[in-house]
Amino acid sequence: MKKVSDCTVNQIIWLNENNFLLELIAPDSLPDIRPGNFAELRIDDSRDVFLRRPFTILETDKTNNTIRFFIKIIGAGTRKLGTLSEGDQVNMIFPLGNSFSIPVKGPVLIVGGGSGIAPFILLAKELQNQGIPITFLFGGRTHQEILLIDQYKAFGEVFITTEDGSAGEKGVVTQHSVFNKIANYNMIYACGPEPMMKAIGNIAHHHNKSCEVSLENMMACGFGACLCCIVETKSGNQRVCTEGPVFNINDLTWQI
Numbered sequence: 103m104k105k106v107s108d109c110t111v112n113q114i115i116w117l118n119e120n121n122f123l124l125e126l127i128a129p130d131s132l133p134d135i136r137p138g139n140f141a142e143l144r145i146d147d148s149r150d151v152f153l154r155r156p157f158t159i160l161e162t163d164k165t166n167n168t169i170r171f172f173i174k175i176i177g178a179g180t181r182k183l184g185t186l187s188e189g190d191q192v193n194m195i196f197p198l199g200n201s202f203s204i205p206v207k208g209p210v211l212i213v214g215g216g217s218g219i220a221p222f223i224l225l226a227k228e229l230q231n232q233g234i235p236i237t238f239l240f241g242g243r244t245h246q247e248i249l250l251i252d253q254y255k256a257f258g259e260v261f262i263t264t265e266d267g268s269a270g271e272k273g274v275v276t277q278h279s280v281f282n283k284i285a286n287y288n289m290i291y292a293c294g295p296e297p298m299m300k301a302i303g304n305i306a307h308h309h310n311k312s313c314e315v316s317l318e319n320m321m322a323c324g325f326g327a328c329l330c331c332i333v334e335t336k337s338g339n340q341r342v343c344t345e346g347p348v349f350n351i352n353d354l355t356w357q358i
């Protein structure tokens with residue numbers, strides 16, 4: 103069930119100058135949160151950020167009601183979130199959106215780029231609980247954009263690509279040699295820049311593999327009222343915040 107809560111900042115952990123983890127404590131017990139769900143955080147009333155901003159729920163801890171987010175600084179809102187201090191209040195609507203489906207059998211391949219690494223800790227926990235083997239592939243322009251790797255290594259094998267070759271294989275994610283073994287995977291998940299997700303969807307489609315992507319369309323309300331996050335699907339326009347953010351690529355009208 104959706105909640106609106108005044109949460110307290112527990113800590114901010116900087117991963118590098120552009121990316122940080124924001125940990126909030128909710129005032130009461132956490133609702134059921136599924137892999138892929140997101141929250142809308144209220145920043146302040148100033149003209150540049152009066153709309154809430156959406157962030158995927160990275161991790162939760164029901165024992166102390168904490169929720170963590172991975173945040174990449176993009177503009178005014180994310181920059182302001184990075185100035186919060188322990189004890190500050192953040193109003194949050196959560197959990198929002200749908201979630202990834204869990205296949206009956208694996209192995210699965212998870213591909214992430216940029217802030218698209220955020221949805222996969224909760225997913226990995228659930229897949230691991232189901233005994234499904236996971237391979238991760240994370241891409242960035244340089245090694246500085248490859249983050250949270252140690253956390254992901256706890257769930258499976260992790261491969262890396264960087265465009266400058268400073269970590270892992272040189273190139274973009276779709277050029278990685280793991281795709282030579284795509285027949286091994288039963289399901290592919292992807293989140294990141296749209297061209298990356300389209301390219302992964304393309305590969306999955308041509309190898310007849312099921313593939314889910316988590317879209318990061320611009321949002322305003324986050325709960326289905328404003329229609330500003332529409333994506334075209336084979337069954338008509340759908341709201342990414344409500345019918346998504348997770349879609350099967352076969353349901354989208356992407357040219358693949």
Ligand SMILES: Cc1cc2nc3c(=O)[nH]c(=O)nc-3n(C[C@H](O)[C@H](O)[C@H](O)COP(=O)(O)OP(=O)(O)OC[C@H]3O[C@@H](n4cnc5c(N)ncnc54)[C@H](O)[C@@H]3O)c2cc1C
Binds near residue numbers: 171172179
């Ligand atoms: C469902 C969902 C989950 C998300 N999860 C995460 C997450 O876990 N971690 C994270 O760091 N980010 C995530 N994002 C993206 C995040 O919401 C945006 O980066 C943030 O809202 C930008 O706010 P800002 O005020 O800093 O930038 P703004 O000032 O709002 O924007 C700065 C520039 O970036 C562009 N921009 C803003 N948002 C987006 C977007 N969603 N797609 C493309 N361009 C955009 C704007 O057009 C503008 O040019 C998610 C987005 C969605 C929809």
Ligand code: FES
Binds near residue numbers: 322323325341342344
């Ligand atoms: S953000 Fe308002 S309908 Fe999706």
